[in-house]
Amino acid sequence: MSTIKGKVWKYGDDINTDVIFPGKYTYTVSDPAELARHAMEDLDPDFAGKVQKGDVVVAGTNFGCGSSREQAASCLVAAGVGAVIAKSFSRIFFRNAINWGLPALQCPAAVDALQAGQAVTVDLERGCIEAGGQSWKFPELPAEVQGILTSGGLIPYLRAKYQKNA
């Protein structure tokens, strides 16, 4: 969990939740495999077929803007995406990502340098991103957020907590 290795999928600014996960499926699709099949459908039709476990989505500013649908995060998790690195995130997407166990990392310098298809490593514990011999630091995630991420999301985190106390 603490180290993510994969290749870069690079996109631009203002990627909205509708192109990450189309609104027309929000009330009808909930099975993870099917969620994964529709990931990025209206942005990059190749994505769902080719994405590999551990791959990293890299994007510009305001990633995940628009509707508050949680599927925009959960479809990326279901597709195997290991982390999203962006210049900035829309507030609700950032929350949904963390709450679904998907690291959402703000690191503009890495975004500028990373190229589509490049191999990248994200070390959550050390707070750095490495690719092509370069490395970038991202602001350390607070302990609470780390706890939620390592449990795989808010609901599993709480479930584990209650099982321990029971």
Next chain:
Amino acid sequence: MGKTFAEKIMAAKSGRRAVSASDIVTVKPDFVMSHDNSAAISKTFRGIGVDRVVCPEKVVIILDHCVPAASDKYANNHKVVREFVAEMGIENFFDINAGICHQVLPEQGFACPGELILGSDSHTTTYGAFGAFAAGIGRSEAAAIWATGELWLRVPETHRIEIGGRLPAGVTAKDVILSIIGQLGADGVLYKAVEFTGSAIDEMSLAGRMVLANMTVEMGGKIGYMTPNEETLTFVRSRSSRDFDVVTSDPDAEYERVIRYAAADFVPTLSCPHTVDNTAPVTDKAGTPFHQAVLGTCTNGRLEDLGLAARILKGRRISRRVRLLVFPASQEVYRDAMRQGILADLAEAGAVIMNSGCGPCLGAHEGVLADGEVCLSTANRNFKGRMGNPNSEVYLASPATVAASVLTGLITDPREFFQGGGR
């Protein structure tokens, strides 16, 4: 260095002495609001593995999005919610006869200054008009609060929007916020707390203040806060018996940005298809034909809005080319508007008076558009397909612009109806 409103509330509700912007804190909200989505939230809640809602007295549930149920699917959803609130002993439950959540919650006294209200609906920001810290959250997060009474939040930086002077006649809070969103963009205040200040805000009606707070989320804001004025405090005291403290930013608090506007510069404004920040002065689009008009929603369905429209429409007839649907924001608004003759004036002008609720705002029922149709609405979103049909277009406007426009079926500047002083 002084503290902002947001920093003070986040410190108080997380039990810390002081916090600063960008800190992550675990807070205990005073209330958590959800609506028809409570059915889905209840399923997630059961997945956590706790048996009881820990804080039933903090849970407020209001059915409004598709009321009365438009199909068996919606009906079953409502049934799940009714059974859940009965099982969990949730008393703050309002069934389909109450109205839109963002109107009903304050009416029922759940929004006091200095309180923390989280809601699984993005327009939860509305309660900032009451001096509360109010933000939207996701469904899993609402389930988490039901189970634990708490949630993590990031302390936001604050942007101050200062509006001085007086709004011209025929120009409303809706025109102000649409034009600000147009200038700042849909991500203009991303993840920020927004504080509205200035003499125009001090003098603004509570209904107008709710419009600003409601739409702060359309430019990415986490909260839209205003220091409560006298009208607001009178309203809150008449609705709630809880003690509260008005919390304000310190004079030397650190703002990330201060943006100043002169009220006199605002003009009647529209959001054009298909984004809220695609704004234009009404005069630029005057003469544009449309098919349906909606007066209502959590943005502009209050007594003041209906009254304003009735002032323009009383004794006149709407164009035969358009349909006007009126949705009072709550049953209370409905009854007041009925007693004051506002609904009669609107109905006599040709409006269809609907029940209180979200109506067609999210495209589920009660006025879905046909292919190629154009709607002029007082709502807060006009994304493609928002009103149920991706082959339709939605313009957002003030209640005055909607009322002035339905007379001809063409988008019309409302200021000609306010000669000799409006509000």
